[in-house]
Amino acid sequence: MTVWETLVGQDAVVAALSAAASAASAGLASGGGAPAAARAGMTHSWLFTGPAGAGHQDAARAFAASLTCENEPPGCGECTGCHTVLTDTATDLRTVQPEGLSLGVKDVRALVRDAASAPTAGRWRILLITDADRLTEAAANALLKALEEPADRAVFLLCAPSVEDVLPTIRSRCRTVALRLPSATDVRDALVREGVNEQVAETAARASQGHLALARRLASDERVRANRAAVLRIPARLGRVGDCLAAAADLVSAANADAEAANAERDEVETEALKTALGVGATAVGGKSRSARAPKAGAKGRTMVVRGAAGALKELERTQKSRGRRTVLDALDRALVDLAGLYRDVLVQQLGAGVDAIHPDHCVEAAGYAAACTPEQTLRRLEAVLATRASLARNPGLVPLLAVESLTLALRDT
Numbered sequence: 001m002t003v004w005e006t007l008v009g010q011d012a013v014v015a016a017l018s019a020a021a022s023a024a025s026a027g028l029a030s031g032g033g034a035p036a037a038a039r040a041g042m043t044h045s046w047l048f049t050g051p052a053g054a055g056h057q058d059a060a061r062a063f064a065a066s067l068t069c070e071n072e073p074p075g076c077g078e079c080t081g082c083h084t085v086l087t088d089t090a091t092d093l094r095t096v097q098p099e100g101l102s103l104g105v106k107d108v109r110a111l112v113r114d115a116a117s118a119p120t121a122g123r124w125r126i127l128l129i130t131d132a133d134r135l136t137e138a139a140a141n142a143l144l145k146a147l148e149e150p151a152d153r154a155v156f157l158l159c160a161p162s163v164e165d166v167l168p169t170i171r172s173r174c175r176t177v178a179l180r181l182p183s184a185t186d187v188r189d190a191l192v193r194e195g196v197n198e199q200v201a202e203t204a205a206r207a208s209q210g211h212l213a214l215a216r217r218l219a220s221d222e223r224v225r226a227n228r229a230a231v232l233r234i235p236a237r238l239g240r241v242g243d244c245l246a247a248a249a250d251l252v253s254a255a256n257a258d259a260e261a262a263n264a265e266r267d268e269v270e271t272e273a274l275k276t277a278l279g280v281g282a283t284a285v286g287g288k289s290r291s292a293r294a295p296k297a298g299a300k301g302r303t304m305v306v307r308g309a310a311g312a313l314k315e316l317e318r319t320q321k322s323r324g325r326r327t328v329l330d331a332l333d334r335a336l337v338d339l340a341g342l343y344r345d346v347l348v349q350q351l352g353a354g355v356d357a358i359h360p361d362h363c364v365e366a367a368g369y370a371a372a373c374t375p376e377q378t379l380r381r382l383e384a385v386l387a388t389r390a391s392l393a394r395n396p397g398l399v400p401l402l403a404v405e406s407l408t409l410a411l412r413d414t
Contacts, residue, residue, distance in 0.1 A: 044150040045158070131159065329393075
C-alpha cells in the first residue's frame with residue numbers, strides 16, 4: 001500500500017505530488033542539491049487547501065513521506081522513511097498543530113529554528129503546519145521571514161481550508177495544491193474495501209458529504225450515529241419556545257460531552273507528565289529529592305517547591321481549555337452541517353430535483369417536513385443554519401449556547 005492510497009478521489013493531486021517527489025529525488029541524486037531539485041519541479045514551500053474531509057492534511061503527510069522514501073518511485077509506504085513520517089516519528093519531520101483556537105508565535109519560532117538545521121537522516125528537513133489558517137499575526141510574520149529566505153534543504157508544508165485563509169504574503173510564496181471533496185461513490189468504495197457492509201457504507205458516505213474520516217466513524221461508532229440522529233430530530237422538536245431552548249441545550253451538551261470524551265484522558269496524561277518533569281510533589285530528604293509516591297521508610301522530609309511550576313501548570317491548563325473549546329466548536333460545526341443537509345433534502349423534495357439525498361435514511365422525515373412548509377420557508381431555515389455556522393467560525397468567543405438557541409428560535413419562527 002503506497003502513501004497515496006489514503007487520498008480518496010484525488011487522482012490529479014496524487015499525480016502532481018508524485019511527479020514533484022520524483023523530481024526532488026532525481027534533482028538530489030544528480031548531485032545538484034536543492035537548486036537542481038527546484039529546477040526539476042520541487043519547491044521549498046507548499047500550501048495544501050481543501051474543505052474539511054478533503055484530506056489536505058493527509059496529502060501533506062503523504063507528500064512528506066514520499067520525500068523521505070528510500071525507494072523508487074517515492075512513496076512506497078513500506079520503507080522506514082515512509083513509516084516514520086506517517087507515524088510522526090521521523091527525526092527530520094517537525095509537525096506543529098494548534099492545541100487551541102490559534103497558533104502562536106512561540107511555536108512558529110521554534111519551527112523556524114528547526115528549519116535552519118540540516119537534515120540528520122533523510123534528504124529534507126520537513127516542517128508541517130496542520131492549520132496555517134489559525135496563525136496569529138505575529139506567528140505569520142515569523143513564518144514569512146523563513147519562507148522568504150529558506151534553508152537549502154528545508155521544505156514547509158502548510159495546510160488550510162482555502163488560500164483566502166492564509167495571508168497573501170505567505171500564499172504567494174507557496175505552491176498551492178487544491179484538494180476537492182471526494183464523491184459519495186469514492187467514499188463508499190473506500191469503506192467497502194475496508195470491509196464495511198455496502199448498505200452501511202452507502203449511508204455513511206452520503207451523510208458524511210465526502211468526509212472520509214467522518215464516514216468511517218459513522219460506519220463503526222454507534223455513539224456517532226446516535227449523535228447524528230439526535231441532530232436530525234431537532235426540526236421535530238421546535239413546537240414551543242421552551243422546546244427550542246431545550247433542543248439547543250441538548251445539542252450544546254452533546255458537543256461538550258464529545259469534547260470531554262476526546263480530551264479528558266489526554267489532558268490528564270499531559271498534566272501528570274508535566275508534574276513529573278517539574279518534580280512537583282517530590283519531597284526533600286537529607287538534602288536530596290525523592291518522589292513523594294515512593295518515600296523511604298521512616299524518612300521525614302519536606303515537600304519541594306519547584307520554581308516556575310505553578311506558572312507552567314497554569315499555562316498547560318489554559319492550553320487544554322482552549323483545545324477543549326476548539327473541540328466543542330468543531331462538534332457543533334459538524335452538527336450544523338448535518339442539519340443543513342437535512343433542510344437541503346427537504347428543499348430537494350419540495351422542488352422535485354433529481355439529485356440524491358444527503359441523509360437517505362431520513363427520507364420519510366424529510367418528506368413530512370416538505371409537506372408542512374413552503375420552499376421559501378425551507379430556504380430561509382437553511383440560510384439560518386449556515387449563518388449560525390459562519391458566525392461560530394468567525395467569532396470563536398461567541399457563547400455557543402446563545403448562538404444555537406437563537407438558531408432554534410429562528411427555525412421555529414420562520
